[in-house]
Amino acid sequence: MCITRSHSRRAPAIDLGFADKIAVVLVTHGDRAGPVRNKALLSHTNAIYQRAQFCCVACGVLKGEPLIEEALQKAVQAGPALILVYPLFMSSGYFVETVLARRIAKGDLPVPVRVLPPIGLSARLPELLWKRSLEVACLAEFSPENTRLLLTGHGSKIGQRSAQATAQVARQLVTFNVFNKVQTAFLEEPPLLHNQLAADRGPTVIAGLFASDGLHAYDDVPAAIEETGANAVYTGAIGTHPEIVDLVLAELSDEGVRLS
Template identity: 30%
Template structure:
């Protein structure tokens, strides 16, 4: 029996096509790590994308490709699923809540520092996130991640900057010296294409800006591990994670 899953992201309402294409490509990569699975991708912003994917993948596991649990995962997405007649589906925790995300972010940052010729122990890691005045979920998740990264001790300091709440990214990015910025976004959409670079320019930040964490090459494996571990009636958890074993915690000897 083919197991099915649907990766759902917010997308970009102003220009939905590129994010939808990127999410479909991600779904294809994840499917390659899970033999026997059918994986689809849909953004909430792309017209009819969610409804068409649900029709093609009845009974699918729902994987929210969001950086935090909040209004979109708890209200908007369930509402859209119900409106499409897709009830009783199992929705996994959001991408940003995966316990393995800390290691993934650390690995991405260390790789970025190495590529830029920076020494992590003398470099500040700046985390750029969305934030929001209406809900504390994004900020809380980001600050918790920053605390875990600081505990690891890979970088000289960890700073956080938000687009829609204090501390604003343009303020957090000022006067850092040796630094690099890692955007905590799932997809490269409007915020990452325009708002993050603009905030960094406003701050005079000329250090490296890394790709969004959702674009990291190890992200498909993290998603595959989460999907493969689900145990529901009629489903078996993935017995062998050999194809996605790269998500084990990395050695800190790479500092």
């Protein structure tokens, strides 16, 4: 998907300096499940276009459609001086540092490309997770001071980047000093979500450190709650939250300041 700027009236824009010479490409892994695949990615792309004067806002995925190669080519066609690629991944690692980098390089694009750190490493993300978790706790009528916040990430069987990024976010969540305790859980490495839920029957808010409502976020987490009978509620994937758009624009603005 790519949206290029027309001359029709749009919503008030955020001033990012020379944004009209920059194309932005959002990239994620690609949903394998969920009600509408890549729905959040498409929605965020449109919202960013509405609020900033980039010459093109495109999105692509590593698996599925629209492919990252298509998004990059559409960005090039808009005639930018620079393409900023923002990975909607919750950590660095194989997909960001190897797969994405390889596919960008293979395109041999005639425009410089700068890949920003993934959204999961943003210093702004913990506050959004905290706000969403507190909101869900209140909706469930859980008293935060008596509630566990269980930050749940994907995890990996072959590397530590996901676990490290999740642990870093958890440390930041502790500093808000609202929930009774903050723990971590994963879907593909210990401590497994299923085990963490079974070990503590107290009220729990599961904060989903996921980019989208794909297979894990949409199916696996609710299934673990049901199977364990846990007294738990789920925030959903944080990457689908509407305020992710504000976060992305702030990160892009920071990059614009560094480039100016």
